[in-house]
Ligand SMILES: [Fe+2]
């Protein structure tokens with residue numbers, strides 16, 4: 001069997017002013033072809049104005065098993081949220 | 095459905111882990127690729143998603159048959175866009191399956207060798223232009239019936255693929271119904287073609303939901319895992335309830351003498367398709383099985399030189415870039 005084309009992750013900016021957002025992935029031999037294919041696969045209905053392609057193999061991801069150590073520390077820091085503070089209505093909008 | 099009769103796989107996992115996993119599903123959590131999942135969940139999903147993907151890909155063939163013979167340039171453009179969408183649906187689903195640890199080439203190999211199944215519906219011929227109407231209206235209609243609830247499936251990548259697909263599917267059904275309207279209100283010969291298309295596609299469309307799974311252990315497991323949301327019979331009933339009035343609007347007759355509104359169940363009573371025929375088609379003995387798979391394999395093999403060319407070009411360009419980088423140092 002011939003060598004399989006690498007997998008690319010596709011990010012699309014749907015309109016200026018918004019972030020690029022991950023929409024899916026596809027196989028392509030190189031970055032240029034990945035962009036062309038992404039145009040055909042993910043923007044057939046004007047879903048985008050800009051495309052990023054990133055080789056899936058180049059992405060480093062946090063491990064699901066690290067979810068606790070990584071994100072739990074944020075749990076007990078309620079004081080980071082504005083609703084933690086009771087401000088009397090008399091003060092007006094804040 | 096597009097994935098008919100998916101056998102679920104048993105899991106030999108730790109009972110505690112299995113229970114915790116089930117609790118996540120029951121809570122409505124979505125499962126994402128690298129997270130722990132039972133082996134059975136992973137294998138069943140690979141089978142189901144790849145079967146669905148194969149159906150989208152093979153499903154292009156019966157309609158591709160009519161692209162060069164569409165009656166107007168606009169109908170041709172519409173059909174081309176529809177068939178291109180189906181290719182996209184196949185790609186979204188293959189990508190979703192790949193997140194579970196199977197490669198694209200492995201899935202192609204399973205399809206091309208005949209080991210993997212695709213929906214029985216695509217093994218029926220498309221004989222006249224009215225069939226393009228019947229396919230969009232009934233086949234895409236039945237697909238929508240199944241895919242809409244699957245948007246809530248527990249596996250994240252599958253759910254996201256379904257959401258994307260459902261957004262595009264509605265145009266498919268409407269363009270098909272639009273063709274049927276034109277034909278049903280056309281000349282007597284055109285009306286007859288429309289009726290004939292409905293006659294031939296009605297029962298194969300009902301088969302798309304698969305045989306009754308009331309007593310199937312497989313579907314109970316799949317439903318517990320939320321990779322199947324409704325029973326086959328539920329979806330088939332919904333499809334009949336929705337489609338019969340649409341046929342009446344066209345002035346066409348559903349080819350079922352037993353079809354009757356049943357006020358008690360607020361739905362139609364209807365005849366079951368010929369399940370022997372269904373199993374024969376699944377086994378490979380439908381009217382077009384050999385032709386469809388043959389066309390698919392030929393397309394893959396005829397495209398090999400092109401795929402290899404692109405790979406060679408990419409390798410060369412990478413070498414050139416690397417060479418330029420060292421020269422600059
Ligand atoms: Fe589709």
Ligand SMILES: [Fe+2]
Nearest residue numbers: 180234263266
């Ligand atoms: Fe479709």
